[in-house]
Amino acid sequence: MTARILIIEDEALVAMELRFVLEDLGHEVVGTAADARTARNIVREAEVDLALxxxxxxxxxxxxxxxxxxxxxxxxxxxxxxxxxxMVRNGVAGTIGVLSKPTDERAVQTAVDYALRRRQGQPVDYAPPGLQLFA
Structure with missing residues (x-):
């Protein structure tokens, strides 16, 4: 399952590494944003399935x-x-959960897969390691 993903991250090296991981997994990275305004502009112009x-x-x-x-x-x-x-331990309405950084490629892959399955209404039995779900 491929998705259109927006990376919202102010550290350029982290954003670049995430882009490589996501593209290697077959996803389309619609953009990277280092601040809220840029992220909002990208969401207005592109269809986004998932935002990190x-x-x-x-x-x-x-x-x-x-x-x-x-x-x-x-x-x-x-x-x-x-x-x-x-900072988000009590959860944030409308969001799935939090992945702690630093993380590795496998944790990103399993968290993204989990989030996309939930988005599509597919059954998900468990949260992947490293992903703290919100209630």
């Missing part, structure tokens, strides 16, 4: 509100990827 959202972006800790907005208002499936998972 860091919490701390180049315009501050705007990722939580952005994730909520994309998930609730834009119909985008949202996974947070952050080194600060405690």
């Amino acid at each position: 959202v860091d919490i701390h972006l180049s315009d501050g800790a705007t990722g939580v509100d952005l994730g909520r907005e994309l998930g609730q208002d834009q119909g985008v499936t949202v996974l947070f990827m952050t080194a600060n998972p405690g």
Whole structure:
């Protein structure tokens, strides 16, 4: 199952590595955004199935509100990827969960697969290792 994925990450090397991993898995990366405004512009212009959202972006800790907005208002499936998972430990409405950074290729693959299966309404028995689900 291939998907259109938006990477919202302010560290260029992390975003580039994520892009390589996702493209190797056969997904289309519709763009990368280092701040909330750029992310909103990409979502307006491109169909996005899944957004991988860091919490701390180049315009501050705007990722939580952005994730909520994309998930609730834009119909985008949202996974947070952050080194600060405690910032979203109580969950964020409209989003699936959080993957702690640093992470590896396998954890990204299993978390993305899980999120896409949920998006399509397919049964999912368990959360993959490293993915903390929200209630």
